[in-house]
Amino acid sequence: MNSKIKLHRNLIIGLHKALEESFFEPNKYADKVLERTLKFNKKWGSKDRGFVSESFYEIIRWKNQLEFFANRKLSPESINVLIATYLLRNKIELQPFPEFEKVYIKKIKDRFKLPFPTLAIKYSIPEWMQMVLESELGDEWSHEMKALNTPAQTIIRANSLKITAEELKEVLMVENIIVNFIKGYKNALIMEEKKNIFKTQAFKDGLFEIQDASSQRVGEFADVKPGMRVIDSCAGAGGKTLHLAALMENKGLIIAMDIHEWKLQTLKQRARRNGAYNIQTKVIEDSKTLKRLENSADRVLIDAPCSGLGVLRRNPDAKWKLNEEFINRVKEEQRQILQNHSKLVRKDGILVYATCSILPSENTLQVEKFLNENSNYQLIEEKKLMPSVCGFDGFYMAKLLRTN
Numbered sequence: 001m002n003s004k005i006k007l008h009r010n011l012i013i014g015l016h017k018a019l020e021e022s023f024f025e026p027n028k029y030a031d032k033v034l035e036r037t038l039k040f041n042k043k044w045g046s047k048d049r050g051f052v053s054e055s056f057y058e059i060i061r062w063k064n065q066l067e068f069f070a071n072r073k074l075s076p077e078s079i080n081v082l083i084a085t086y087l088l089r090n091k092i093e094l095q096p097f098p099e100f101e102k103v104y105i106k107k108i109k110d111r112f113k114l115p116f117p118t119l120a121i122k123y124s125i126p127e128w129m130q131m132v133l134e135s136e137l138g139d140e141w142s143h144e145m146k147a148l149n150t151p152a153q154t155i156i157r158a159n160s161l162k163i164t165a166e167e168l169k170e171v172l173m174v175e176n177i178i179v180n181f182i183k184g185y186k187n188a189l190i191m192e193e194k195k196n197i198f199k200t201q202a203f204k205d206g207l208f209e210i211q212d213a214s215s216q217r218v219g220e221f222a223d224v225k226p227g228m229r230v231i232d233s234c235a236g237a238g239g240k241t242l243h244l245a246a247l248m249e250n251k252g253l254i255i256a257m258d259i260h261e262w263k264l265q266t267l268k269q270r271a272r273r274n275g276a277y278n279i280q281t282k283v284i285e286d287s288k289t290l291k292r293l294e295n296s297a298d299r300v301l302i303d304a305p306c307s308g309l310g311v312l313r314r315n316p317d318a319k320w321k322l323n324e325e326f327i328n329r330v331k332e333e334q335r336q337i338l339q340n341h342s343k344l345v346r347k348d349g350i351l352v353y354a355t356c357s358i359l360p361s362e363n364t365l366q367v368e369k370f371l372n373e374n375s376n377y378q379l380i381e382e383k384k385l386m387p388s389v390c391g392f393d394g395f396y397m398a399k400l401l402r403t404n
């Protein structure tokens with residue numbers, strides 16, 4: 001954050017509105033709220049947009065710390081105090097806007113010197129989340145939380161159906177977007193600075209998709225080959241389906257399934273843009289949809305619904321939206337999905353189970369339970385991508401062979 005930035009009052013008003021929506025209105029996801037805010041305020045220049053985007057995510061990310069410094073709990077009435085606290089923490093001078101009238105600058109600055117009374121405040125997470133992370137990861141939890149509290153960089157995947165990563169780097173340079181290679185990731189490129197990449201011609205032409213480096217590992221891990229019959233059984237809007245299509249060079253068949261039709265509609269649009277033609281979508285309406293596909297696939301990818309604790313860098317609002325009941329519910333869903341979707345794999349075929357969680361209870365323990373109950377499967381390989389080690393999103397993936 002540039003401490004010399006000159007703020008206009010309407011940036012603070014816009015930021016306040018976006019934070020109020022994200023924190024207090026039901027079912028409002030931070031990324032969508034920000035997208036709408038930026039769309040609505042067309043007159044903001046690129047620096048203004050940068051300021052609002054960064055401040056919005058950082059205030060959400062560090063809510064607990066800001067509450068402590070301000071000595072105020074978050075409420076619709078205290079949002080401006082938290083914005084002011086955030087600005088002061090970043091050494092940005094407060095201008096005499098009416099929004100900052102009730103801010104006691106000296107008191108806040110004095111509290112910057114205090115030690116944090118709890119680890120939940122230090123790492124800015126709810127107490128219950130600290131307990132869950134600590135009980136599942138032991139002392140490692142704080143390293144992971146530290147990594148998960150750093151802003152995510154934008155990573156793209158070159159669509160190998162249309163272009164190589166090397167060619168894409170050149171094409172984007174012409175559009176003033178600088179990207180760099182990531183060692184060990186064939187098609188991943190990292191953006192040097194934040195820019196609206198969706199506006200580029202390269203994106204419109206389907207030359208790349210935004211996809212974190214760890215997420216790109218899942219497609220590679222599935223070890224699909226051109227000509228195979230693959231089922232992506234929790235396909236959502238198709239982030240991984242599109243990668244599988246590219247790895248299969250458009251040959252063979254991918255059946256992309258989900259319980260939500262609207263997600264599969266988005267997938268179809270993205271597939272058209274990507275030039276991916278070997279994808280068929282199927283809504284899971286009831287058990288019959290699955291029954292008809294039993295014993296049919298060379299590969300089944302279950303990119304299971306999960307807590308999303310591995311992707312908090314990208315979705316810091318999830319810290320405040322998640323709760324323990326949700327995590328318990330999603331674990332039961334994972335168990336059922338593993339059990340039901342595993343039946344789609346043919347003998348000698350492979351089942352890949354993946355999540356973007358770092359909790360063993362959603363990952364390795366789910367797989368252990370499944371293996372105990374299904375003697376016709378054996379574990380071939382398991383990967384745990386921890387944000388503190390890999391530097392990208394937290395992911396888990398396991399490869400299981402169906403032996404009979």
Ligand SMILES: C[S@@+](CC[C@H](N)C(=O)[O-])C[C@H]1O[C@@H](n2cnc3c(N)ncnc32)[C@H](O)[C@@H]1O
Nearest residue numbers: 233234235236237238239240258259303304305
């Ligand atoms: C982690 S997301 C998938 C993300 C997607 N694979 C991607 O790469 O963009 C999990 C998906 O599982 C879907 N889902 C939830 N319950 C399901 C079920 N019982 N069967 C199939 N899909 C389910 C959700 O709608 C969601 O789209």
